Amino acid sequence: GGLREENAFAQGGLREENAFAQGGLREENAFAQGGLREENTLAQGGLREENTLAQGGIEDEGLKTRRYITLRNTRKANPEKCLNLRDIFGELQLPKCSLVTLSACETGLTTSTAMTDEYIGLPSAFLYAGSMNVVSSLWAVDDFATAILMIRFYQELPKADSVAIALNAAQKWMRGVSRELFEVWVGLLKLDEKCMETVQEWLSYSSKDKPPFKDPEYWAAFCATGY
DSSP states (O other), X not given: OOXXXXXXXXXXXXXXXXXXXXXXXXXXXXXXXXXXXXXXXXXXXXXXXXXXXXXXXXXXXXXXXOOOEEOTTSXXXXXXXXXXXXHHHHTOOOTTOOOEEOOSTTTTOSOSSSOOOOOOSHHHHHHHHTOSEEEEESSOXXXXXXXXXXXXXXXXXXXXXXXXXXXXXXXXXXXXXXXXXXXXXHHHTTOOHXXXXXXXXXXXXXXXXXXXXXXXXXXXXXXXXXX
């Protein structure tokens, strides 16, 4: 009529050995290295209530429970299908890859909760897999500013001598571009109406007295690792 107490489901969660019960994923999981924002349940150290594991029960359909994480946009990510460090080191081969860009939050860190001298993280994993360069971030980044930085970075990339130089050029542009020049640049991108509304909304919250992306928080998180 039920599961024994020794069973983690009967305890309303997973055992401590399970990384979810520890408030996050193990270090070998790419999400733990990617440092998702606090709005994401991973960063909060738990699963949403609609997950049967978090409820400590089994779904009506029987013993086959589904294990998933609900993201900010309500999509569900299955941890068992996510690319992790073990997969990258053990199986992924990128012999002809010149660049891997990890534009999410804290993708250049080995842990998002403590300072460490551990060097094995997503950048080193992709370099080991064969990529020549990896662009990653060192803290939680602003979604809008990161999108702009990435667009400018890929515009700079074809004419730069290296990935690091292209990233540096994009960051310098972000730091110094005026509101007027930014609006002209955005206009040349031919964005759709919804994207332009997002641009105008973001600009409405920024000061008109200084460049909109002058603060280092908008561009300084990203670094290039590689050859």
